[in-house]
Each structure stands twice: as structure tokens, then as C-alpha cells.
Amino acid sequence: MINYKEKLHKIKAFVFDFDGVMTNGDVWVYADKEAVRCGNIKDGFAVQYAVKKGYTVAVISGATSLSINNRMAMLGVDQCYTGCGNKIETYERFLKENNLNEDEVLVMGDDLPDYPILKRAGVSCCPADAAVEIKEMVDYVSLFEGGHGCVRDVIEQVLRLHGQWFHPDAVIW
Secondary structure: OOOHHHHHHHOEEEEOOOOOEOOOOOEEOOOOEEEOOEEEEEEHHHHHHHHOOOOEEEEOOOOOOOHHHHHHOOOOOEEEEOOOHHHHHHHHHHHOOOEEEEEEEEEEOHHHHHHHHHHOOEEEEOOOOOOOHHHHHHOEOOOOOOOOOOHHHHHHHHHHHOOOOOOOOOOOO
């Protein structure tokens, strides 16, 4: 079996689930039915940094919320697919629209609806607190939980490998 780090050389794109990956999975629902989620600022920095470095970043989520679209737009992510009942169809469309092969895509998910796209990803990853079934099948389990740095973990690994992560002598903006 190939070590997942060897597969990272081919990565050109990242696909993330939202709830449980970009967030800790908690959803607070207010009386007006507004759902509120909490994200991690370091994950957000890594996402926008990857976009600025030319990587394709997308979210494929079963949830539907304007807050998801707004957060991704703030980070420069314009491929935010929400309300996905069948994530594999969306994933296939994403690959086709971006002219990507599966081995060029790192996917991070945390629960059973993510299983089909994780199975087909070039590199499959999950947060430390993912469902057991997901942890057992992915290439890499982050040391960080969802919403607590797992997104930055995988982005940073890829960008470091490609020599594109922060260097103290470089201007990053």
C-alpha cells in the first residue's frame, strides 16, 4: 500500500464536507430557525491561502445554509455545493467542470454520506473525531478534530510538500 504522503504530490484540489470538518459539527438553531455554526480561523486562513496559491477548493455538503455559502465566499471559495443529497453526483460534476482526475483531489469528510467520494479520492482524509467507519477507510486521519484545525492540517501538508507554504523570508500577500 502506498503511503498517503506519496500521493500528496499529485494534489491540485481540495474538497471538504462542511459540518464536522470545517466546523465541530455543532449546529445551534435559534427560534427563527437560523442555524449557526462555528468555524476555525486557522482553517479559514489555510483555505484562503490555498486559493491564493492556485489550488481549487470546494465544499460539498448535504446541509443547506446561506451561512455556509457566505463563509466560503469570504475565503475565496466559489465552488460551494450545498443541499447535496447525492454527493457522488456533485463530486463527478466538480471533477468534470475543473478538468481534474480523481488522483489530483484530496477529499476530507467525517461521516457516512462522505463515504462514496472519500472512496474515489486521490487522497482521502478525515478529522480525528470522524465516524469509525470513515476512520477505518481513509488514507489519513488528522490529529485534529473537525472545526479545530483538521482542514489546515491537510492543506499545510500539501502546500509544504509543493514548497508553497509560508516561508519567513517570503511576503505572503
